[in-house]
Amino acid sequence: MxxxxxxxxxxxxxxxxxxxxxxxxxxxxxxxxADLSPDLLDQMRKEILEVVAKYVEIDIEEGAVSLETEDRMTALVANLPIKRLPSGAIKVKEHGESSDN
Amino acid sequence: MSTNTRIILICSGKGGVGKTTLTANLGIALARTGVRTAVLDADFGLRNLDLLLGLENRIVYTAQEVLEESCRLDQALVKHKQEPNLALLPAGNPRMLEWLKPDDMQRIVSMLSDQFDYVLIDCPAGVEDGFKNAVSASKEAIVVTNPEVSAVRDADRVIGLLNTNGINPVQLVLNRVRPKMIASQEMLSVDDVTDILALPLLGLVLEDEQVIVSTNRGVPLTLSGINSPAARCYSNIASRLQGEEVPLIDPAKEGSGMRDKFRRLMQTKIF
Structure with a gap:
């Protein structure tokens, strides 16, 4: 003052x-x-999907990551469809198995 | 492309903050130190650099004819008569905007950097295609802003885009600084703006009526030899750009009358 x-x-x-x-x-x-550019958001989406794909089988094409803002709070929302086995179980990858996706 | 050429984008986001005036004065000031300097008018929609340099009547060819290969680069370059180390590559027809691509801009700048030590690119206002084309051809940037909310906000946006495009270094020039208004706390101070934008300050330019007088005449302040506040500021910026350490003008020390002293007293921080 x-x-x-x-x-x-x-x-x-x-x-x-x-x-x-x-x-x-x-x-x-x-x-x-806080406004991410579409390019940056898309890059982030790809990287997040790659990380998740290391552990479970997901549909890379279907995965969506978006920023949602409400009031002054911004949240990163990821929607990642996980592939299921015919038995209905989630396909979990062996830890350390490399992903070719 | 010569690797030693400094290719510097002069941009602001907001229009009317002094990009073109800085480009003209910096171009002259650099050329006077003996370095070969080119100024490129990348504002194809609303070109004015020719006018501020007083070269509007000497344009024969423009960047457009160079790109269309209907003339050589040296035919399009307009050499400044009083300062032969400075050349202007004029902007072409506004219709260039319809087909100009980043590749075209890179080609022009690459040609210029074979012949010059400094290439200053006068960027159009806005953050659309004209800006993107100019950024794609630049290595470093000077962001010009005024101590006003709209100019600072737009500068922040531009700085974000420069960062994501890998432009480095990005330095700040704070233009149209009014020491009296800062002293009475009715204008953002130099520290306010550098803190908010988090950029190194290349220099500040004091508000100066002589800037308008010099644009009326088409003789940049740094060429006319007038020792006005803005002229000193522009020369200092040119020196700092070349790596010299020149102390910043302290706006608080401008003005020595009783009223100025009182204003400074009122600025004393109590807690």
Whole structure:
């Protein structure tokens, strides 16, 4: 707080506009920056699918990863269909088995 | 392509913050130090670099004819008479925007870098195709902004895009700084802007009426020899770009009247 801020408070004057500008910018930029580009999101989708595919058989083409924003909370939502065996069990890969997908 | 050529994009996102003025003044200031400098007007839609350099009547061919191979590069380059180390490659017809691709831009810049030590690319405003084409041909960038919310926000967006395109280094020039308004806390300070954008500051340019006078005449401030505040700032930026350590002008020390001293007193941090 500066001398001017105190004087402004005492005189019940408006806060200096530079402070307002700084606060508004910090808020709007936090929001802007969370916006992932489609390219980056697609790259992330591929990498997430690759990691999951190491452990269970999934349908690489069907997997979807998206960003969902509600209020000021942003969530990364992944929808990864897992392939099932005829018996209905999930196909789990042996740990360490390399994936060719 | 010569690997030593510095290929520098001058961009801002928002229009009207001083990209073209910086390109013209920096071009002249660099050329005066003896390095061969080319300025490329990549703003094909709304070209103005020719006007600020006072070269608008000497354009015969443009980047368009060079790309169509209907003229040689040196036929299109407009050499500055008073500063022969500086040459302008003018923007072509706005219809170029319809077919210009990143490859075309890279070809032009590659040709320029065979002949020049510095290539300054005056980027169009916005973040669309014109910007992307210019980015694809650049190695480093200077982001120009003003201490205003809209300019800073757009600069932030551009910085993000430059980073994802692997442009490095990206440096900041803060243009149109008004020391009196900063002192009365009615303008974002230099520290405010560098903190928010998290970029190294290449320099600041003080608000100066002489900038308008010089554009009226088509003689950049760095060429006219006028010792105005902005002229000093532009020269300092050129020196820093070449690796010299030049101290920043402190906006708080500009102005020495009683009112300025009072404003500075009022800025004292209490807690």
């Amino acid at each position: 500066t001398l001017r801020d105190i004087l402004n408070k005492l005189l019940r004057r408006q806060e200096s506009s530079a402070n307002t500008a700084r606060e508004r910018l910090q808020l709007v930029l936090a929001h802007d920056r």
